[in-house]
Amino acid sequence: MTIPAHIAEAVVDPKAYADWDRSHEAFAWLRKNAPLDVAEIEGFDPFWVVSKHADIQNIEKQNDLFHNEDRSATLTNIETDKKVREMMGGSPNLLRSLVQMDNPDHMQYRRLTQAWFMPQNLRKLEDRIREIARGFIDKMADKGTECDFARDVAFLYPLHVIMEVLGVPEIDEPRMLKLTQELFGAQDPEVNRSGAEVTDSDTGLANIQATVADFFTYFVEMTEDRRKNPREDLASVIANGEVYGKPLGHLEAMSYYIIAATAGHDTTSNTTGGALWALAENQDQFRKLKDDLSLIPSMVEESIRWETPVKHFMRTATADTEVHGKQIKKNDWLFLAYPSGNRDEDVFDDPYSFRIDRSPNKHVAFGYGAHVCLGQHLGRMEMRILWEELLPRLQSVELNGTPSRVQANFVSGPKSIPIKFKMT
Numbered sequence: 501m502t503i504p505a506h507i508a509e510a511v512v513d514p515k516a517y518a519d520w521d522r523s524h525e526a527f528a529w530l531r532k533n534a535p536l537d538v539a540e541i542e543g544f545d546p547f548w549v550v551s552k553h554a555d556i557q558n559i560e561k562q563n564d565l566f567h568n569e570d571r572s573a574t575l576t577n578i579e580t581d582k583k584v585r586e587m588m589g590g591s592p593n594l595l596r597s598l599v600q601m602d603n604p605d606h607m608q609y610r611r612l613t614q615a616w617f618m619p620q621n622l623r624k625l626e627d628r629i630r631e632i633a634r635g636f637i638d639k640m641a642d643k644g645t646e647c648d649f650a651r652d653v654a655f656l657y658p659l660h661v662i663m664e665v666l667g668v669p670e671i672d673e674p675r676m677l678k679l680t681q682e683l684f685g686a687q688d689p690e691v692n693r694s695g696a697e698v699t700d701s702d703t704g705l706a707n708i709q710a711t712v713a714d715f716f717t718y719f720v721e722m723t724e725d726r727r728k729n730p731r732e733d734l735a736s737v738i739a740n741g742e743v744y745g746k747p748l749g750h751l752e753a754m755s756y757y758i759i760a761a762t763a764g765h766d767t768t769s770n771t772t773g774g775a776l777w778a779l780a781e782n783q784d785q786f787r788k789l790k791d792d793l794s795l796i797p798s799m800v801e802e803s804i805r806w807e808t809p810v811k812h813f814m815r816t817a818t819a820d821t822e823v824h825g826k827q828i829k830k831n832d833w834l835f836l837a838y839p840s841g842n843r844d845e846d847v848f849d850d851p852y853s854f855r856i857d858r859s860p861n862k863h864v865a866f867g868y869g870a871h872v873c874l875g876q877h878l879g880r881m882e883m884r885i886l887w888e889e890l891l892p893r894l895q896s897v898e899l900n901g902t903p904s905r906v907q908a909n910f911v912s913g914p915k916s917i918p919i920k921f922k923m924t
């Protein structure tokens with residue numbers, strides 16, 4: 501069966517993710533009526549929408565059968581895909597980071613920084629991250645009783661942490677934030693490069709190219725510097741690292757910096773904002789957490805499920821196969837709908853409730869399999885530390901206006917969360 505047009509439209513429409521209820525309703529319909537079926541939308545190649553948790557995991561763990569690099573790793577329309585391929589010598593992706601690689605390269609490139617992102621290495625950052633968290637919480641307290649939690653805290657704290665880890669000086673953080681928002685918010689007129697609704701592929705692509713070019717300019721300089729003066733930061737690992745006994749390729753090195761400098765904060769910011777928004781709307785959960793701070797790690801996990809900042813990745817079948825009783829053909833394109841997997845009634849009791857003590861909580865917000873999020877331990881740690889520092893001081897919190905969300909179908913979350921609060 502082909503998915504009904506209005507449901508398929510809600511899967512791809514960036515505005516549906518700003519609305520959020522619209523995309524959740526579409527995914528609920530899909531899980532019930534068409535758990536793995538084809539979306540046919542004008543301007544796009546047909547693709548399978550994978551809406552069930554078990555199917556997402558099943559596909560993600562078969563990395564030889566479902567590739568990231570053969571077709572675009574994120575949903576792209578036919579016109580843009582054609583232009584990108586012309587520009588990139590046949591490749592469907594403008595970048596070549598871990599999410600646009602398959603084995604053997606994926607394994608080689610991931611190995612380069614894997615140890616850096618492991619809990620035993622991250623432990624040494626704990627004290628410094630706590631200091632950073634306290635700084636932002638003090639600034640929030642200085643605001644008095646009102647602030648925009650997204651803009652004043654959630655955007656800035658994970659940004660500062662990853663920039664310090666990467667080795668980007670504080671003075672350049674606003675530039676990095678802007679470029680990240682332009683990249684992930686390319687479909688949102690309030691944040692994209694041209695500051696307007698993008699209605700044609702040429703403008704959309706030109707905006708993204710300009711943003712990527714700015715990132716390249718910045719990181720080329722940084723590479724040269726770290727080759728001459730290596731430091732203890734992640735940029736030095738990338739600049740001086742080797743794969744197959746040689747320095748990283750230019751595109752691969754630039755893409756490595758870009759994924760760390762973008763995915764490394766926007767996702768965590770979205771989740772942090774989403775957590776506070778959910779706590780403000782669920783006062784019983786806020787009180788429960790205040791009464792028992794040992795629930796912070798499980799609240800963090802629930803907020804990652806609840807917010808699911810990465811809305812999809814695409815995979816391409818490398819051979820004919822069967823999933824959920826459907827015949828998938830070689831070269832078919834599949835949309836892994838993480839927000840849908842994370843509301844799957846077969847896996848989560850009462851999935852539309854924000855429960856800080858949910859257990860088990862085997863969400864797919866970090867993906868699964870060989871590509872599972874490299875920064876998951878860092879993201880969790882940053883959020884745990886922020887809540888450990890903020891909650892003892894936060895006496896009350898409520899919404900102070902209507903929050904809004906970024907209009908984007910790839911990575912998105914809260915754009916503004918006006919709150920009233922009392923802090924000690």
Ligand code: HEM
Nearest residue numbers: 598599760764767768810866867868871872873874875879
């Ligand atoms: C990959 C989500 C934080 C770096 C991914 C993927 C998802 C994801 C869904 C794709 C997984 C797959 O294809 O199976 C998230 C969420 C985060 C978060 C929800 C926070 C709440 C971070 C942080 C970093 C990071 C802090 C730090 C640099 C990466 C990298 C990859 C990745 C490098 C590519 C891994 C690969 O393809 O091998 N993330 N992420 N992420 N993430 Fe995260």
